[in-house]
Amino acid sequence: MQTQNLGYPRIGSKRELKKACEKYWSGKINLHDLQAVGADIRKKNWLLQQKMGIDLIPSNDFAFYDQVLDMSLTVNAIPEQFRDLQAQEDFDILDLYFAMARGYQKDGFDITAMEMTKYFDSNYHYIVPEFKKDQKFSLFSTKIIDEFKEALKLGLVTKPVLIGPISYLLLGKEKEEGFHRIELIDSLLPVYIDILSQLEALGADWIQLDEPFLSLDLSPKAREAFSQCYTAIRQKFPKLKILLATYFEGLRDNMDLALSLPVSALHLDLVRAPEQWVEIADKVPDSLSISLGIVDGRNIWKNDFQASLKIIENAVEVLGEDRILIGPSSSLLHCPCDLDLEKKEDILTPEIKNWLAFAKQKIGEISLLRSLAIGKEDNDNMALYRSNQAAIASRRTSTLIHNARVKNRCLAITDSDAHRKKPFSLRRAAQQQSLQLPLYPTTTIGSFPQTKSVRGWRAKYKKGLISKTEYENLLKEETTKSIRWQEKIDIDVLVHGEFERNDMVEYFGEQLNGFVFTQFAWVQSYGSRCVKPPIIYGDIERSHSMTVEWTAYAQSLTQKPVKGMLTGPVTILQWSFVRNDQPRSETCQQIALAIRDEVVDLEKEGIKIIQIDEPAIREGLPLRKNDWSQYLNWAVRAFRIAASGVRDETQIHSHMCYSEFNDIIENIRDMDADVITIECSRSQMELLDAFAEFNYPNEIGPGVYDIHSPRVPSKKEMIDLLNKAKSVIPENQLWVNPDCGLKTRDWEETEKALESMVEAAKEMRKSSKVVL
Template identity: 55%
Template structure:
């Protein structure tokens, strides 16, 4: 017999209720009690939808107001001293200060560093630990939510981020090794597990996704004992150890399976080698058979055939938490009908698990299986997918397609003479605040309440206004503000063939930030120019240099739901040629600086180091395909954020962008330590303030950061910019921060 389980579910709500409640709370429009009421309603609805769709082991404590790693920081009492925590249970003020920063008379402090969660577009807040770190239970969240579910009639399996993952994802602030804190942190984990057992939890889920990465022998040797220590405090509760996003190495498998945990979750979608571990297992297995990170229907007949090899009772689940899936396909109104029947969102993935269970256990659900099989076959044969001209073009890739005319040094001399920029030139990353009036105008235009002519006039006015603001501030290289764009990937997808879009396919990126990834279902090409009209219009309004703004091929790939019927490399190359066409048209229309953003380049790096070289080769080539079409006189910029670049710095240099801007403000320029070992050859703009926080830094803070950067980078090659786009900020804080930034650059020039 098989049992169904979830190991995590989306928390934003079917209509992004959590996002709206959070942002209203931050503005002061709703009270903490009202925010908590919305959260409780969302949790109850999530438990109910899982129960209604046949899930046997429902998860609790997968809800979060901002991020599950931040929740763990609070649970373990690992709050950095600068947040002036009083030592009691962490309250929401302290919680959100760590998430977003604070600028009050009592607490003026920046947010915790943020980076990508493994190879996803989800962001987590990085714990800060030190050698003498103390831990204690400092939040009642997992216990309260378990009781809340129990009182509402739901028996749940609370989930806790495991100690080894927590420690290895943390950063040390004093040069010590975070894993050395394992002996100090384990007693708190044991106390947590003991308390959950006493509350009546039959299962407790310990997430250790770090186990799929390349771990050194010292870490591997700690796995068995760590799991045994946790199990020793669980009493009658069973422990489910979960890994996901990849396969675990055999040496890790041996330690995990030799431990006393009761069950182990293996990702069978992305972890191909995990299939070798499912025969003759001494543990109850939880098998991740439904893709938790994409939106395509599962081939249920194929899964049933594969599961026949598993002889004992086992659990089936999604490959990873469904946090990375949209909420419910039943809410979808925009996807064309032919494509919609190929899709499954989080709720539909629950239904797929239930169909598998009913068929394997009882021989039922035959009609649903037949329907699934027909939809799988329909997608394979659809004429919507294939474009021979696109396939042929990809075969033309050669050195002339991949390389600029001249080397960087030659281009740089030409560009310096043309642009005549001052030392420490200032610019921004692209977008400016998308305020309520912008969002309302876009919505009215889509509903037909605002004509295209009226909408374009509105966008022109916003663009001109933003150009004037930048001119007044004294920014050297300006941007048009991107008011015509809903999202940096969605906008381009809407203008490319081979993409489709959802009305309700939102997933959480961090906190209240939700994105609606496009769906790449077929071969990709660019029917018409996408950005030329607005870049050209902006340049006509000013004598300053205007950067054309594009999203790069790897970021479009990573931040979309990608077709799974051909290699990702092929899809990336198709997108790259589409962007290449746009770059060429921008240059022909007088745009002399073009930024091709690639914030997701590091994110796409495989979790296993053995797979890195192949990925880096084709991802770097995809960028070069998109950029190498221009003349020496045209300056190519790129932007990257919220990732650890040290390991791939040579590949970043291989992009051969004239200027790269990177996120460094939250880490206080720590990233630039990389440049002590590697002399980055081109120009660089390390971000000097954190745009994800409403806090406005002062000039002296930015001067200090730029001075710090100038110790590693020749000032003649340094740019000054924020660490990311300004879309999510308000105008007053944006103008105040940019004013300080320009003042900092001018002071340093002196």
């Protein structure tokens, strides 16, 4: 029986990679310094896993930005617009890589970043590969081989990890018509063969190929491609051990296909789909080993050793000890690094901390489960087992978790609580009368740049170095400046800037009962963007207003409307580590009631526009379409519960980003937000097609520039995008806004971009014949 890991967090336990990348991008360190930080993180990760008893340690799970982008660079799937950058003297391959991810605007170049979207149903974003009909692939980046050699120098024969060829193609997008990307497998496969040949020659024993699409609905062409591809790999490498990794869902109707592929081991996610083992047990061919993904790679709760050992013991009875591997359900990329860093008991109480396990602790769980399963029951192991079971029992019976008042309120919800008083057509007239907004009204998504000074004030306040009064006075000054500046450039609907907020989910979680927080539980969202998700451990309740004071203060400074800014219940759920002792729908309903209370209080304070952001509603979709309706029913209902306690005149906005909406457009309509703002700039307004074809009835703000890239778009560029938008959406339904919040940008680029955005909107009004 072997232990294995699918991937380890790459940001560093204290976000060393994030800090190094951002210093490199700003010119504060050189390429050598950046590479040294990456090498140090890899070394620490490998040696930690070796020390803790992992047999098959992954390599190539590290990435400076994104593992899918790594694969695009590896196989030379570089879009044409970046080719001229390659030819620049002294332009390193890593600079090309960052340009593809972030865009490039200097040295006479002005290139937009590649499209970015969510990785399946996680909050991790990946850079979408781009393919053409005649796409040619070749080995361009040798990163995977270089990192294997790097580990060899440490005396480690690692298990290189690659995105499998079928999933890599399916993660991408065709950039021209007349073909399907899966047809490129014949061109792509030789590059994989080349990589595997080099790794085998260097002494690689195991190779991990991630094929998460085996857990999704597959077309006949994709099924055929799986068989063709893995048969070819086995014929070429009869001795190389291929571990085929599936995760995030069960195999279901793809089980027979997966079992037929000539690989050495098949990894199953037994956290998301625990029933898989029973379904597969009597079907496993004699040549195949099974990797049991029994430690949760997506959440932070301790593993229940008793339950896991039952699965392992049954698997050993069926297959024998030598054909079993034990690992996490998925890569640990989605988990924080190390619970041992959490030392402040006033932040994370000992009782709750005792229920948790981060990546380092999960590695320990995997190793200990193997020891217990093979009968290595020495005193230390048994003490750890008893401690584990005591923690599981403690959580089950804790008085911290349950709140009868919250449960009773949820039971009392009626259908009328989830509906606005009148339909949108009647609300719209009331809102136009109340707000008196022009055609192409301009606004932003909510946050403004959080400068080093703003973050410094917060840090000093938390450390007790400045008083609450001093801190709030500084924030009031910053808020006032932002309101005055927005008035100056003539934005129509203002925001207060959110200078008091850390993260759009963390800020609310800190003020809701049932949440707990950490100091260092960071996870990567995209590139250098890291988030510190709250932990939902119990029933959720709002005990006081959370945003009213700051929004009302901002509104007192101006005659223009100021939006109340809230995070929606589904997004708070999705971007938290969620309790796993009750259905997610119940937890979401509790959050919805808390947000509803805040919405009602904002309206009472005279706030006429309230935005309830739901960027994660598409992300939360189950991977199988047959499961969608159940999720969408409770997710949409939760949003409507949060939004429906106000008068018709109060305009409800929502924001979504980096998602494909085509399949859920009816559900977005059912959310019944008066205005929805969406990301459209990276896709050049492609996402609007779904709204146009559906004849979406409400108002839409398609993002006219990409805030995740440092480049500043021109006014002409935004006008071109707005002209594309008005060709499919009526002008009187269109808003003008960036595609996301501006918290991570700096003021110089923000000011230039928003000034151009306002001018673009005014120019569109001049050329319009629509009269409101």
